[in-house]
Amino acid sequence: ELKVEQNPLFLSMQEGKNYTIYCNYSTTSDRLYWYRQDPGKSLESLFVLLSNGAVKQEGRLMASLDTKARLSTLHITAAVHDLSATYFCAVHLLSFTSGTYKYIFGTGTRLKVLA
Amino acid sequence: DAGVIQSPRHEVTEMGQEVTLRCKPISGHDYLFWYRQTMMRGLELLIYFNNNVPIDDSGMPEDRFSAKMPNASFSTLKIQPSEPRDSAVYFCASSPGQADTQYFGPGTRLTVL
Numbered sequence: 001e002l003k004v005e006q007n008p009l010f011l012s013m014q015e016g017k018n019y020t021i022y023c024n025y026s027t028t029s030d031r032l033y034w035y036r037q038d039p040g041k042s043l044e045s046l047f048v049l050l051s052n053g054a055v056k057q058e059g060r061l062m063a064s065l066d067t068k069a070r071l072s073t074l075h076i077t078a079a080v081h082d083l084s085a086t087y088f089c090a091v092h093l094l095s096f097t098s099g100t101y102k103y104i105f106g107t108g109t110r111l112k113v114l115a
Numbered sequence: 116d117a118g119v120i121q122s123p124r125h126e127v128t129e130m131g132q133e134v135t136l137r138c139k140p141i142s143g144h145d146y147l148f149w150y151r152q153t154m155m156r157g158l159e160l161l162i163y164f165n166n167n168v169p170i171d172d173s174g175m176p177e178d179r180f181s182a183k184m185p186n187a188s189f190s191t192l193k194i195q196p197s198e199p200r201d202s203a204v205y206f207c208a209s210s211p212g213q214a215d216t217q218y219f220g221p222g223t224r225l226t227v228l
Contacts, residue, residue: 045216100171105158
């Protein structure tokens with residue numbers, strides 16, 4: 001079964017602290033995405049990671065990909081209140097069962113940064 | 116660019132009624148996706164199109180759901196008849212290529228009473 005799991009599901013952290021969100025997926029994927037969703041809003045793309053060892057950074061967020069471990073991380077540095085949102089990872093992979101590409105989203109991590 | 120446009124933004128209907136959700140993708144994007152988001156099931160891909168052709172509809176929950184893309188600038192998701200468990204936020208997204216970042220519309224919040 002194709003599964004994408006994130007942990008933690010909920011994260012409450014103080015401003016200025018660092019933390020990491022983890023995204024594990026169950027089968028080989030050729031790329032991984034991170035999205036952000038503010039409450040009541042749509043999803044916004046943050047990063048696309050294309051290969052093993054890929055690292056991308058934007059402001060206080062840094063994403064990395066380890067395809068061998070089937071693991072991606074989203075690291076938050078010195079959190080600020082504006083980062084409060086739900087973060088999703090998603091994988092893109094070929095299903096050998098159906099012969100079509102699948103897009104599977106993780107469960108999401110709801111982040112709340114406390115002032 | 117206006118981004119992905121969805122209508123209506125909110126829909127309240129009664130069980131048994133037909134519901135049609137509409138989406139206009141970003142011009143030039145060859146892929147269009149329909150997702151459903153609920154608290155219980157998270158974000159689920161229902162169906163996606165490439166150049167107006169449905170590629171994978173394995174996520175469509177039941178025969179009550181159908182989707183069409185008559186041209187490159189318009190798609191519909193229809194539920195007939197609707198049921199309370201269909202209540203969710205439905206997102207449309209588009210992307211230039213198969214594995215490119217998807218651009219999501221604002222969503223349609225559907226409530227079936």
